[in-house]
Amino acid sequence: MEITYRLATEADLIDIVQMLADDKLGARREKFHVPLPDSYGQAFKIIAADPHQELTVAVLNGEIVGTFQLTFIQYLTYQGGIRAQIEAVRVKSTYRNKGIGRQFFLYAIDRARSKGAHLIQLTTDKERPEARRFYESLGFSASHEGMKLQLK
Incomplete structure (x- = not known):
């Protein structure tokens, strides 16, 4: 499977929000309907304008099959180090359990x-x-x- 990655565009929002809403926890907090609530477009504009944020989509055969957001946090500790935060990782439900999530994370780790x-x-x-369990298989540890x- 040849997955490509690119920064999301506003045109990708429907696919992204649909993936975010497509699980039991996401269904409780997201509001997926077309047209999308304005809050998603407003948030996208802020994320896209911030050089420390990357909202990424994964594309397979022209179809968006996943998404994640990387945030780069500059801080003073670790001698002025940079920490990457990965959030909102989702694989389209029809592509789950096929190794795509692992590929996402390997890409995100390299990007960081x-x-x-x-x-x-x-x-x-x-x-x-x-x-x-999946995150632990990638080497993440529950250190904190x-x-x-x-x-709200």
Whole structure:
């Protein structure tokens, strides 16, 4: 399978949001209908304008089969290091369990290295134990205990 990667365009939003909504957790938080709510277009414009954000789509035979967002965080620790955060990783449901997610991550890890990141991190919902096993198979470790505070 020859997957190509490119930065998402606004025209890709319907495919991206549909993938984000296509699982039990995503269905609770996303609002997928056409036309999309304006909030998705507004968010896309902010992401696309930020040089520290990369919203990427994976394309196979002309079809978008996945997406992920990389954020590059500059900080003072690690002697002014850069940390990459990967979020919103989704594979189109008809392509799941075919090794595409592994290819996404290998690409994202290489992309983070090429941008000078010394570390790539992610969070995973506790309701997704299979995702945690997948991330561990890629070499990720649960080195920290994360916490969140819902503001809305």
